[in-house]
Amino acid sequence: MRILYVSVHEVLEYDELKMFTELGYECFSHGAYCRPHLGSRLRPPIPEMPYDPHFASLVDQSPKDDLHPDLIKDKDIIIIMHTPSIVINNWEKIKHKRVIWRSIGQSVAGVEQVLQPYRNQGLEIVRYSPRERMIPGYIGEDAVIRFYKDPTEYNGWIGNKSQIMALNQSMRERAIDCNYDVFQKTCSGYPFKLFGRGNEGVPESSGELTYEQLKQELRENRVFFYTGTQVTSYTLGFIEAFMTGIPIVSIGEKLGNHEFYKQQTFEIQEIIENGKEGFVSDDILELKIYLHNLLLDHGLAKTISENARNKAIQLFGKDNIKQQWNNYLSKGR
Template sequence: MEVEIIKILYLSVHEVLEYDELRLFTALGYECYSHGQYSRPHKGSKLRPPIPEMPFDPHFADMVERCSIDDLHPEMIEDKDIIIIMHSPTAIINNWEKFKNKRVIWRTIGQSNPLVENLLAPYREQGLEIIRYSPRERMIPDYIGEDDVIRFYKDPNEYNNWIGNKLNVMAINQAMLQRGIDSNYPLFHNVCKGIPTKLFGPQNEGLPENAGLLTYEQMKNELRENRAYFYTGTRIPSYTLAFIEAFMTGIPIVSVSELFGNHPFLHQRTFEIHEIIENGKDGFISDNPVELKRYLQELLNSHDLAKEISANAREKAIQLFGKENIKNKWQKFLTNKRGGK
């Protein structure tokens, strides 16, 4: 008896998250096609390697290059069973008549707000399914609900072996100065004065903490080798990719809390790190610059403290963001005939 292969059309706005989820869906036995960096999966992307297990359809890849995410060619849709849209509300709105008879899933990434929720409310009424990436999204005004909460993930076998032998504080963030209050650069700069600090990521040139760009393998090595990670968030997400990678690796994290984590001008309290990290057990949390600096210095001064924090952090990271847990959640959700409100 021939096994039915279910085809997924994945509309992406973030190549690293795209890479992770396409690998997961492919491992679950789905035939995936991406409108994103992995339309040609054998080539990979600038930030992540190829996914050779994914099928490659040259005709589909050519259509991706010709058609924007907001105006899909009907041929890209007709043989697909499930459409998963990463964040983009316009991709749902502009293509709805083309794929409304399919199973359509909106996959959030922490960028929703009341405007987005209201824009998608009519499509929710027509059967749009919703997978949230954090339970804190329920704090968004005019929230239109969820079918499940499934976090993004990291593989504990890949992000591991923290040793903390380099007496540095590190962070991974892009364009920190240009993004102003969204990335809390003034706080980051003031707290890190007098502390050996490495800021990795693009568009940080000229900043005293700038340590340049990292390859995929270099990034994992820096997370393993540096003593502590200073997390200042990127308002408005509940948590970011960088947080998951650091938490899973086990590098001790010192993080801002609700005051600096939530946006001061938006009425949604979606920041979640203070609910994930138990202060003093699996990391440190504060909105007091003096306390943040003290926590970082304590970790630099005591490898034993850092090792204790690391072990607890990694245990919790595997519970929340571990690949197998997330894989099981997706398998359960996708094998249901159709989600509900």
């Protein structure tokens, strides 16, 4: 079985292509991994994936919104990541195939609305969170399969650096969506570092991390402060932290769901049991107290870490997600 995977997010692309390949599918990506032996800017190569120079050349010439027929004709399954225009503009070329729309936490009412006609014609939908059912005008699902991380790769938290870390791109530019004001007020007075692309010039910025540096920082820092990204239920960065076991302090449902979007899709308050697997609050003073206590008490941090990692493996562990995808994709064989 051959999969055409149309990607708009190279980290998720890496994770899912790696997993589908391990499941025995021949995967071909219109994305960063059209040449899988080279890898991407953010993640390593996937040498197990087939490399077809002709396919890669067609990807270079063919925009996602106008896929070349040769990219499609010998594929059994087409998985399209999020962007509705890819479905809409290619529908007449792909509708005779098994087409799966993969959500990534960015859907809003307008996205659901424009995809409805294609849903009626057989478009399959795999959601990444059950909270997406709260999107106004929700058009349904065929499965809910979360993002994953490998617990053998994201592990080994020690927390020897008594400081706070956060991961977010262009945080000041996306201040409302990333709760930058809350981030600044909560972390003020404590040692903290903000990692991620596009934060140049921000006083908290500690630059962009390589893949290996990311895993090392998650192991060494004491606390991870999470302020979300509208309108996501959770992010890959959150999962990476949760799986590693670095204790997480997060905003809650009120701050996580901005009133502008009018949808209650933020999920962290349901993933983390407050006080057991991390700490969640919408009150800045409470958030500061949680950070303070974790910075001072490594024993507390260690207990939270162990509970968090167990929960992360249960919800986001590779083996569970791999089995869910295997069951789902096998239904169409």
